[in-house]
Amino acid sequence: MVGFEVSVNGKRRYVAGHAQAQSLHIWMHGGFPAIAAVRGLFGVHGSVAIPAANPRQSETLSYPSDRLGIGDEVTIRIVEVDRADPPTRRNTGAGSVEIVADQG
Numbered sequence: 588m589v590g591f592e593v594s595v596n597g598k599r600r601y602v603a604g605h606a607q608a609q610s611l612h613i614w615m616h617g618g619f620p621a622i623a624a625v626r627g628l629f630g631v632h633g634s635v636a637i638p639a640a641n642p643r644q645s646e647t648l649s650y651p652s653d654r655l656g657i658g659d660e661v662t663i664r665i666v667e668v669d670r671a672d673p674p675t676r677r678n679t680g681a682g683s684v685e686i687v688a689d690q691g
Contacts, residue, residue, distance in 0.1 A: 590668045596659055604668060
C-alpha cells in the first residue's frame with residue numbers, strides 16, 4: 588500500500604496509511620505570524636480517511652503532531668509499505684477516540 592513517511596529534522600516519526608485509504612493528509616497548523624517568536628506555535632500533523640460503517644461517511648485515523656520552529660525540516664516521502672504505523676487517534680464521526688498501543 589502507499590503511505591506517507593513523515594520525518595522531522597531527520598528523525599522518522601511515522602508512516603501514515605491504510606489499505607482502504609480514501610485520502611492521506613499531511614498539513615501544517617499554527618499561530619501565524621507568531622511562529623518566528625515562539626517554538627511550538629506551529630506543527631505538522633498527519634491523518635488518513637478510511638471508509639466508515641455508514642457509506643456516506645468516512646473515519647479519520649490521526650497521527651501525532653510535532654511542534655516546530657524556525658529552521659526545522661519536515662520531510663514527507665511517498666513510500667510503498669506492507670503496513671503503516673498505528674495511528675494515535677480514530678475519529679468515527681461520533682467522536683474521537685485515543686488509541687493506546689498494545690504493550691504486550
